[in-house]
Amino acid sequence: MALEKATSFLSSLLGGGGAGDGEPAATVKSIIIYPVKSARGLEVPQAPITATGFRWDRQWLVANAKGRAYTQRVEPKLALVQVELPPEAFAEDWQPTSDDHMVIRAPGMDPLKIPLAEEHTTIDEVSLWEWSGSAYDEGAEAAEWFSAYFGKPSRLVRFKQVSETRPTNPDYAQGYKIMFTDCFPFLIASQGSLDALNEVLKEPVPMNRFRPNILVDGCYPYSEDLWKTIKINNLTFLGVKLCNRCKVPTINQDNGIPGTEPTETLLTFRSDEVLRPSHKNNRQVYFGQNLVCKDSLSGKGKGKIIKGLKKLSGGADHMKICSDLNSEQTVTEFREGDGLLGSLVMSMAVPPKSQVAPLALAKEACASMVSGWKQGPEGWMESQSAPEPQA
Template sequence: MEKAASFLSSLLGGGGGDAVPAGDPAATVASILIYPIKSCRGVSVPQAPVTSFGFKWDRQWLVVNAKGRACTQRVEPKMALVEVELPPEAFDEDWQPTPDSCLVIRAPGMDPLKVPLAVERATLDDVSLWEWSGSAYDEGTEAAEWFSAYFGKPTRLVRFKEETEIRPTNPDYAQGYKITFTDCFPFLIASQGSLDALNELLKEPVTINRFRPNILVDGCHPYSEDLWKTLKINKLTFEGVKLCDRCKVPTVDPERGTFGTEPTETMLTFRSGEVIRPSHKNKQKVYFGQNLVCKESVSAKGKGRIIKVGDPVYVLQTYPSSNEAPA
């Protein structure tokens, strides 16, 4: 892996903790990706408002089994084939759903399912996702029958109950922030440069949807985002709180809904803890992307909290190296 070796200096090298001048953007927002249903396909949008939970509509819905446990691509790779669609205006800052507004869901061999956005629902108790358990809105019989038919076993669709439920982020990395049905943190950032560098090493290139970031940036060196401690996008302050260690989801082929071995097999040669975090444990974890929180999300609601494609990204503080970044 000669090419992999050539990346090591940038992977382990110094951001030195120096701030980038405010007038010199480190990158540009190339794509914004929202995943309304956890583990299903995302939607690319031109802009997204920032809420107290993350981007508006991100991981608002969850597919659960008969026991109320979350279903994800880790066990159900066919979830990668489930497409979702929201009204385009849903990503305007002040938009509110009308009685006719729907989340539209499609999958191979299935008729489209329309889930109303502004209908009162019953509550389903004992819903669980990782360490969290609580109540959620049940999206009803039609949705349950649709997902049960698709997966071939009893399944329901639920929506996060923002009014009463709280899922805090891991306080060891970020205190005072909350999430809906995301895994751990409200935002995930990755760069096109990182993806391009990875694809140079793969026999078959992969797309960014393997890694499911919310913010894809372009114009920076590969894996620069490892070192981003404080950044500004459209006057919003984001903190890089934890390198994203990857589970088996990146090995799911998003066009076939099947497991493989790549890109994890190749990433182990140059993106493992052993390589980029040699003084830490978890040597066999692989890392791609940086988890973020947004400082403004915890304060009272304000106007203008929105990220747009094309926004410059200003890096104000960096970690000295990947080895010293939290993970």
């Protein structure tokens, strides 16, 4: 009986069926695209895959007079900028015409229309984090609009794919590339993780604080942290690094006002101080998992569609792991251990209010999952903190 419970628990943890029917437990609940970096997301029913992530995701950014990118870290008013794209823009193989526009809105501003098919002049010395290069300038009207909104000289630019390449960190994802996203092509988070966090917050927060591309439901809280391989619509995604969070989750996306939560609460159970006490940056917190699409390297995934409400298949062989369980070991006993592995089970694997304890869960089983999950030069959660952009 204990082995069956452990099998069900690990199955749900890894995204597999928990009822022994072989069906995936987790589903894609929402797909969110962020056409303009740090502006509001656009929830869509489906999205095509490209070599740099979902189509239209972070193709544009707003830059200051020196070409440096704005983000909500330094310009929280970006949270109030809304973006609209034609519904057909997310259909497979759709190409824009001269009649198709991206529409941008913000409080106190008239709508701004940006042609999707037109390429403007190129400007040099645009920079975002470690990258600098050339980009398409979206013109004087867009520059005047954003300059008026921010109260200082600003320009809207579009990533110039024909000449520019921005690779991901090769320590975590060799050979992949992105446009104006921070680090990796995709970010996944689960509704279960948000629900668990909101149980301990004084005031609940919505998922838009964490800005995922793929929102899943039907799995245990924080189980997405341990997913190595995820299959959606026959496309293979790889989990490459937990997402270390900046100050953006503390910014209210409805009014652009920053605060201290949920980061202050996450520090108590999702920080390096808890998960890796020996790590020097012990105030870093984690929520969500960065992904790459394996099929994008070969071109097999180009143009393929990811749809909402699709079931996920976890890549770990949980039945094989469970076959080695020692029924005398329990979650409670395991949580008494010290170090990274014990903290992981306490903060990620156990649902709110310890609903599953005590379940049989051998340390060897979880150790095999985590040991195979290490990425990067210093481990699976290693943070490569980028410098703050200068406004």
